[in-house]
Amino acid sequence: MIEELLKNIDNEIDILKEIALYNNKLSEANQRERKILLAAISSLREGIRILNASVPKIMQGISLAKKLPGKHESGLERISFKRNEKGMDAVLRSEDKERFLSELRINNEALEKLGGEKQEQEVSYAKFKGSNFYLKASNRMFVGLARNMIKRGKFKTLATTLKKSNLDILFESYVSAIFFTTFLAVCFSAVLYVLLIFLDFSVSAPFIQIYSDTHLKRVGSLIWVPLIIPILFFLGSYFYPSTERGSIERRIDQELPFAVVHMSAISGSGIEPTSIFKIIVLGKEYPYLKKEVRKILNQINLYGYDLVTALNNVAKNSPSKKLSELLSGMASTITSGGSLSNFFEKRAETLLLNYRLEREKFTKSAETFMDLYITVVIVAPMILLLIFILLSISEFGPSISPGYIAFMIIAIITLINIIFLGIIHIKQPAY
Numbered sequence: 478m479i480e481e482l483l484k485n486i487d488n489e490i491d492i493l494k495e496i497a498l499y500n501n502k503l504s505e506a507n508q509r510e511r512k513i514l515l516a517a518i519s520s521l522r523e524g525i526r527i528l529n530a531s532v533p534k535i536m537q538g539i540s541l542a543k544k545l546p547g548k549h550e551s552g553l554e555r556i557s558f559k560r561n562e563k564g565m566d567a568v569l570r571s572e573d574k575e576r577f578l579s580e581l582r583i584n585n586e587a588l589e590k591l592g593g594e595k596q597e598q599e600v601s602y603a604k605f606k607g608s609n610f611y612l613k614a615s616n617r618m619f620v621g622l623a624r625n626m627i628k629r630g631k632f633k634t635l636a637t638t639l640k641k642s643n644l645d646i647l648f649e650s651y652v653s654a655i656f657f658t659t660f661l662a663v664c665f666s667a668v669l670y671v672l673l674i675f676l677d678f679s680v681s682a683p684f685i686q687i688y689s690d691t692h693l694k695r696v697g698s699l700i701w702v703p704l705i706i707p708i709l710f711f712l713g714s715y716f717y718p719s720t721e722r723g724s725i726e727r728r729i730d731q732e733l734p735f736a737v738v739h740m741s742a743i744s745g746s747g748i749e750p751t752s753i754f755k756i757i758v759l760g761k762e763y764p765y766l767k768k769e770v771r772k773i774l775n776q777i778n779l780y781g782y783d784l785v786t787a788l789n790n791v792a793k794n795s796p797s798k799k800l801s802e803l804l805s806g807m808a809s810t811i812t813s814g815g816s817l818s819n820f821f822e823k824r825a826e827t828l829l830l831n832y833r834l835e836r837e838k839f840t841k842s843a844e845t846f847m848d849l850y851i852t853v854v855i856v857a858p859m860i861l862l863l864i865f866i867l868l869s870i871s872e873f874g875p876s877i878s879p880g881y882i883a884f885m886i887i888a889i890i891t892l893i894n895i896i897f898l899g900i901i902h903i904k905q906p907a908y
Contacts, residue, residue, distance in 0.1 A: 481568040482535050520580040527577045531569045615657035623652035641796040642718040655714040662710035666703040722796045728765040729797040734828035741821035
């Protein structure tokens, strides 16, 4: 009977593994699939209860004498059944045989219903694509200069920022693009400089006319045009990855509190840590965080790193400081043998508190912006309008036409509105 007891224990272990698998699928299932999975889990649990009920009688029948298979005098009966495409044996009480087989049929029917639906989840993967025309032209003209500058130790900060910005551009190609952009800006500013020397622009018709004053004076007053424009384009190209990284950081920080709560709930079931990240990647709730989590899985599945090394590697190049601290803390917890469930629970409390404080801070900032908007957009134009009118009718100020005054007021109000909308859009949380 010891052999029968061991077989029952093995059967219970297999059923528990199957229950754990179905529990993992619950987080990804729709409403109909969830009902099917819960029915399958319920039937499997009932099967474990039936197997456990036979243990006392099996223990009573343990002796040194080996009994023949089949129906036993102690009210036990051996049955054979097929699960997961392999035959299995179990010893049950005779009165539980039909109920156990009925539970197995319920489970198999649930699996057939589940298998009838398409379980494949549509996940969009980024395909490898060639460089666009702009990058090809940049590499053709300036890749040699870019490589020399990189070998001499230039653009070190840019290399790190480019990794954190998640831009799908090679470092050498991006440096080449910076030089190419600056070159185009030089050409554009040179053409603009020549046009401004010989042409004059005004707000009244005709808007463009030939400049009639001394051209030498014009050359000196517009010398800043071919200098400032290339510098602005160079700085814009150089700092663009930094602004992109900052934008991604804000998005990740907004998703992180809710994702950590999700991770805490998942880890409470005792699931393997790597499976936590798989569930986050398969979901659609965290689009920006999902890209960082996919890096961890790639480190494990493609590069062969262990989980702790993958967490530390991704933490170094993460655009979000909060996510970097989370991954580093998770790696330390795993290394020290701590409880991931407790770690996620404490970190979720901290992140949710910070989230509430940020929401309150944004509310107060919005109130301040509203007061500034009323002052600047409504009161200030009226004061400016009065000043322009007084200057136009006085003998001391320059003569300003009403059309020019109206144009200036409209331009200033439009610019102020654009600035306010941009600031509010940047400061506004996504949730």
